[in-house]
Amino acid sequence: MTVHRSKSSQRASPEAERLVADAISLAASGSQIEDRFWEGRLSARLLKLMTSQNQNVIDAALDQTFRINTVAFxxxxxxxxxxxxxxxxxxxxxxxxxxxLALPIVAHTRYQIQSGPLPVKVIESVAMAMHASIAASDTRLAIVPWLYSIDQMPHSHCQTRILTEALGTAAITASEMKLELRNMSETIAVLADPRFIIAAIAAPSGSPLFRWQAEPPVRQERGVSLIEWQTAMREPISSLLPGCEFELLLPEAYFTNCRLADKQVRPLSIRAAVNFLETAVGAQPNGLSCVVGAFGEEQADEYRIAFSLKGSPDVMYGVIWPMYDRETVSNDALNDINDDESPIKKICDALKEAGVEDVFRHAVLFSPELCDDCGAPLFPDRHGEVVHAEMPEDTPTQQPLFH
Structure with missing residues (x-):
């Protein structure tokens, strides 16, 4: 999946400029008939670029619109x-x-979150639960036999379209899907992270894909479908992810669910960090203190949360709270907790829920520095310095990572 945070002000190519112009025109449209005109032109340009695998032009256009017109973006x-x-x-x-479709599993653990090939029994359970609770009648499914980590997901619109076409063909024709799953990238050991089952759903054009689109009495509300899905899949996923606590989200469109899962895992990463520190150094949550700072080049792209023992200036662990395309915060409100939707308010709430009471918030934007030697992110201390997180010497040498 793509996260677009503009870093460059270089002039875009003519193809990117045309995309930007069409997007701005569509954003300014005042009628549905004009909407359809600009949508058709914009879609035709994008489809041509995706067919030729020209992702760089799409990214450049997204970067430019992100800088100049958020509605057009x-x-x-x-x-x-x-x-x-x-x-x-x-x-x-x-x-x-x-x-x-992305079928997200938002998990956290003190051990390890599995990824890799899906057992046949789990695939069968997914198919049965989808047809029983999610998919409309007359639909067909294709399910990738792999439990994806975020590192293994398609990373561009072009790659995603190729996957959609392959799975769509397999679903419609009930044929074997042509996917190369042997050379997947390695999964980083993270104790709070989403996992995904990827599938495609197909229906005769114009007919419902989901149960909540159907007419009564077949129609079923999303909330009911979610409960049935969670109930049906609780046992199969528990066997797939031993030692993990997890939440199953409603199967939905790929990009929407990828963003939702990424956001859902952020407070869990804080809880997992607190649980780990309790085990590793014997620190109770109320014996920890945290320093939170926003990091980015020109605007906040992420918050970094530094953990210390209460009364100690040394940063022993850190967690990153990333921000995504459609999340922004002005540089004069980086530590404003009065807005319930602000990232810093959500971070402070998550720390409070995890039992951490001592939280210090910086009001400045830090440069997103990494360690020159190991590449690890640096975290803020109370004095406004960015430092390497170092666990006490007597803690285990194998340290997990957090989202």
């Missing part, structure tokens, strides 16, 4: 995501609507 991002995760396919003269 939303328009362009939505259009690119839609083309990447959905298609209309024709097979044997019949038209099908295809949507790529």
């Amino acid at each position: 939303e328009v362009l991002a939505d259009c690119a995501e839609t083309l990447a995760e959905s298609q209309t396919m024709t097979v044997d003269k019949e038209s099908w609507d295809v949507l790529l």
